[in-house]
Amino acid sequence: MATLVQVDDLRKEFGNVRALAGVSFSVEAGEWIAIMGPSGSGKTTLINILGGLDMPTSGQAVVDGVDVARLDEAGLARFRAQKIGFIFQQFHLVPYLTALENVMLAQYFHSTTDEKQARQALERVGLGDRIEHLPGALSGGEQQRVAVARALINHPKLILADEPTGNLDEANEETVIRLFQELHGEEHTILMVTHDPAIGNLADRRIEFAHGKLKHILTPTRLA
Amino acid sequence: MFWRLLWKLLRGSGGRLTVALLSLVSCAMVVSALLNLEFDIEHKLTQEFRMLGANILVSPRNAQVNGSGPAELMSESEVSATLGALKDPALVAAAPFLYVVANAGKTPVVVAGTKLEELSKLEPAWKIEGDGRSSPGAPSSCLVGRNVARQLQLIVGSPLPLTYLNNHAQFTVAGIVDAGGTEDNQVFVGLAEAQSLATLPGKISVAQLSVSGTSNSISQFAARLATALPAYEPRPIRQITEAEGDLLSRVRLLIVSMVILILVLTALCVLGTMAALAMERRQDVGLMKALGGSIGRIVTLFMTEVGVLGAAGGFVGAILGVELSRWMGRRVFGTAISSRWEIFPLTIVLMVAVALAGALPLRLLGKVKPAVIFRGE
Numbered sequence: 381m382a383t384l385v386q387v388d389d390l391r392k393e394f395g396n397v398r399a400l401a402g403v404s405f406s407v408e409a410g411e412w413i414a415i416m417g418p419s420g421s422g423k424t425t426l427i428n429i430l431g432g433l434d435m436p437t438s439g440q441a442v443v444d445g446v447d448v449a450r451l452d453e454a455g456l457a458r459f460r461a462q463k464i465g466f467i468f469q470q471f472h473l474v475p476y477l478t479a480l481e482n483v484m485l486a487q488y489f490h491s492t493t494d495e496k497q498a499r500q501a502l503e504r505v506g507l508g509d510r511i512e513h514l515p516g517a518l519s520g521g522e523q524q525r526v527a528v529a530r531a532l533i534n535h536p537k538l539i540l541a542d543e544p545t546g547n548l549d550e551a552n553e554e555t556v557i558r559l560f561q562e563l564h565g566e567e568h569t570i571l572m573v574t575h576d577p578a579i580g581n582l583a584d585r586r587i588e589f590a591h592g593k594l595k596h597i598l599t600p601t602r603l604a
Numbered sequence: 605m606f607w608r609l610l611w612k613l614l615r616g617s618g619g620r621l622t623v624a625l626l627s628l629v630s631c632a633m634v635v636s637a638l639l640n641l642e643f644d645i646e647h648k649l650t651q652e653f654r655m656l657g658a659n660i661l662v663s664p665r666n667a668q669v670n671g672s673g674p675a676e677l678m679s680e681s682e683v684s685a686t687l688g689a690l691k692d693p694a695l696v697a698a699a700p701f702l703y704v705v706a707n708a709g710k711t712p713v714v715v716a717g718t719k720l721e722e723l724s725k726l727e728p729a730w731k732i733e734g735d736g737r738s739s740p741g742a743p744s745s746c747l748v749g750r751n752v753a754r755q756l757q758l759i760v761g762s763p764l765p766l767t768y769l770n771n772h773a774q775f776t777v778a779g780i781v782d783a784g785g786t787e788d789n790q791v792f793v794g795l796a797e798a799q800s801l802a803t804l805p806g807k808i809s810v811a812q813l814s815v816s817g818t819s820n821s822i823s824q825f826a827a828r829l830a831t832a833l834p835a836y837e838p839r840p841i842r843q844i845t846e847a848e849g850d851l852l853s854r855v856r857l858l859i860v861s862m863v864i865l866i867l868v869l870t871a872l873c874v875l876g877t878m879a880a881l882a883m884e885r886r887q888d889v890g891l892m893k894a895l896g897g898s899i900g901r902i903v904t905l906f907m908t909e910v911g912v913l914g915a916a917g918g919f920v921g922a923i924l925g926v927e928l929s930r931w932m933g934r935r936v937f938g939t940a941i942s943s944r945w946e947i948f949p950l951t952i953v954l955m956v957a958v959a960l961a962g963a964l965p966l967r968l969l970g971k972v973k974p975a976v977i978f979r980g981e
Contacts, residue, residue: 424979433894434975454898461896468978472891476616481608488605489896530895 384409384537384569385430390439392425392592399425401592402439409537410567412560414580417589423573424542426589430571431464431540432456444537461490465531469543471523473515479526480511483533490534501529505559521552528559532568539563541572545579557582606905613909617881624877624962625917628955631870632921633928635863636951640929642859644941646852650816652937653848654696655729658812660826662838677702677807678836680795686832687813694816694825697725700808702798706768706791708756714790715766717798717808720747726814727783734760734779744797745778749788753780764791768801813838819849867958874962878910882965889969890977899970906966914959918952925951 385407392400400422407413415423428434429441432448441448444463451459460466473482483498502511505525515523524544531539541560545553557579564570564584572583580586586598614621653659662683664676680700687698702717723730732747748758758764764775775793782788799805815825822845829838885906892902926943933941 428975428978431894433978434973457893457896457898459896460894464896466894470978472887472894472978474612474888474891476612477609481612484605485609485892486895488609489892489898489901493605534896 382409383407384411384444385571386440386442387426387430388440388442390426390429390441391437392422392429392434393437398592400429400436400439403589403592403594405587405594405597407569407571409569410564411585412564412570412583413572414583414586415571415573415589416575416577416580416586417595421589422592423589425592427540427542427571427573430538431466432459457489461486461534463537465534465536465539467524467527467531467539467541467544469546471515471520471527471547473523473526473530475515478512478514479507479518479522479529482515482526483530486530486533498529498533501533502526504532505529506555519552521548521555524548524552524556525559528556532563537569539568539570539572541570543573543575545574545576606908609905610909610912613905614912617884620877620881620884621913624874624959625913627870627873627877628914628917628959629921629924631866631958632918632951632955633924634866634921635954636922636925636947637928637932638859638863638866639947639950640925640941640943641932642856642863643944643947644929644933645855645859646818648933648937648939648941649852649855650818650848653844654814654816656844656848657727657729658697658699658814659822659841659844659848660813660815660829660838661841662811662813662829662833662836663809665835665837677804677809678811680799680806680808683808683811683833683836686829687811690828690832692815692825692828694821696814696816697722698811698813699723699726700795700811702795702802702804702807703809704768704798704802704804706766706801708752708764708766708791711756713752713756713766715768715798715801716787716790716792717795717801718792719795720745720792723747723792726812727787730787731782732779733782734777744773744775744794746775746794747779747781747792748777749790750780750782751788752791753777766791766793766801769803771801771803773797773801818852819845867954871958871962874910874959875964878963879965882969885966885969886972886977889972890974893972894974894978903967903970906969907960907963910959910963910966911956914956915952917959918955921955922948922951 383406387406388404390400390403403426415426417423425434429436429448430443432451436449446459448459474485477485479502480495480498483501484493484495487493487498499511502508505528507522507525510518510522518526545556548556560570561582574580587594588596588598664678683700687695699718699722704715705712706715746764748764758777760777760779762777764777766773766775781792799807815822822840826838826840889902929943930940933939
């Protein structure tokens with residue numbers, strides 16, 4: 381398999397706070413990576429840099445051959461639209477847009493909208509009957525499934541999920557994790573931040589952080 | 605999707621946008637009314653200025669009028685024929701005058717022979733007590749200035765015998781004039797009677813004209829008249845024409861200043877509303893950027909929203925402004941101000957510009973950093 385993500389000596393500082401202190405690893409295309417560690421260990425900072433939402437202080441973060449740190453504002457927007465699918469813990473849906481429109485919003489910023497395709501994406505995550513609902517009328521699990529449909533709609537190279545089940549009850553967590561398993565089965569590349577060891581065990585590899593440093597990379601055999 | 609998104613943005617922020625829209629509608633209404641007034645003010649004021657009386661005086665070259673010294677005289681028929689030939693709709697009224705100093709008993713009075721029926725058009729501001737007409741079978745009617753009436757103890761209907769040299773004429777007072785000027789010391793009789801009394805048939809001392817228009821157009825009228833009447837000297841009465849021009853300039857300056865002030869105040873009002881809206885939308889903008897929205901595309905979306913708001917405010921305000929200008933016209937000038945179609949698009953363009961100027965905070969949303977927003981900072 382080809383390397384999709386290559387991180388070399390990645391550092392990020394917020395004033396005097398060191399969020400990432402020289403992190404290096406790589407991710408193969410089609411891998412599911414769980415990123416774990418205590419709060420403040422740099423997991424979200426890593427996801428933000430890989431997704432082009434934040435800039436590293438130094439080091440390299442290359443995604444699908446693109447060094448994120450070298451992109452300007454317009455390049456970053458194109459990069460995010462074409463290569464990344466974000467799923468957030470807080471869902472981050474636009475409250476005045478319906479489920480369908482939230483999915484189409486990602487299409488709009490990528491290229492052109494295709495309502496039929498957006499409907500199919502929502503049907504795929506089990507929300508065929510909730511298409512015209514506003515986020516406020518959806519449960520947390522349903523909102524997260526809309527976010528999953530939105531993340532997938534542009535066929536991104538890399539799915540970045542920041543604690544996607546952190547705000548869900550057990551039943552909804554199961555539904556969402558099943559979706560991730562399906563995506564993994566379809567050879568999507570997933571980097572998922574999670575605190576849940578059970579979810580971490582479903583991944584191909586588990587990267588553990590502490591104090592901004594990479595502590596372990598655990599492979600399935602070591603997990604077993 | 606752009607327009608769908610725009611519609612949802614407008615609906616999603618209905619409360620704040622309604623405040624901005626109301627500001628824009630109010631501004632557009634007043635601006636549209638003032639601009640209608642500005643375009644019509646010249647016409648309306650020149651009508652008002654005609655209340656001030658004659659603004660062109662035609663006299664013999666180098667003449668001294670009002671009876672002092674041996675006055676040169678003009679030909680009534682020549683002046684009348686020339687004015688008739690000009691056929692200028694700007695000429696509101698024209699009255700020939702022949703001045704003689706006659707005696708009422710032993711009291712000398714200035715007698716002005718003129719076309720009495722033209723006086724009300726020439727001097728609409730004069731207050732005349734009585735109907736200005738004599739009874740059937742009575743001697744010729746005259747109007748007397750209030751000072752003359754007081755001095756000679758005349759009332760409407762009183763007989764007034766006048767003597768000039770060896771000529772006598774009998775008049776009946778048909779009205780008492782309160783002009784507030786030297787005319788209050790004069791007696792106005794028919795031109796033919798005055799010419800007969802003075803034994804000067806077909807002669808006049810001056811002609812007074814009331815011409816509507818700006819000071820420039822009045823001067824041009826006088827110049828055309830001078831060409832047609834080379835023996836005489838038509839000249840604008842400068843105090844009146846210059847005062848008219850000056851007042852018109854001041855009123856126009858006032859209107860333009862008010863329009864600019866209202867536009868600036870509205871832009872500030874929109875600015876305040878948009879600043880609050882920008883704070884509300886930071887989260888949405890952060891998300892849009894995370895989804896790959898470029899700064900240009902996101903800012904264009906918000907600016908279009910504001911532009912639509914400005915256009916809607918301008919459209920509604922311009923319609924209301926027509927009614928407001930009509931009401932203002934009726935209140936100030938007694939007649940409605942006529943609306944001009946150019947004001948409609950001009951008001952909409954101005955409101956769009958004001959709305960965009962007030963939307964500066966929304967433009968700053970382009971600088972939002974998604975990671976900062978998602979961290980909750």
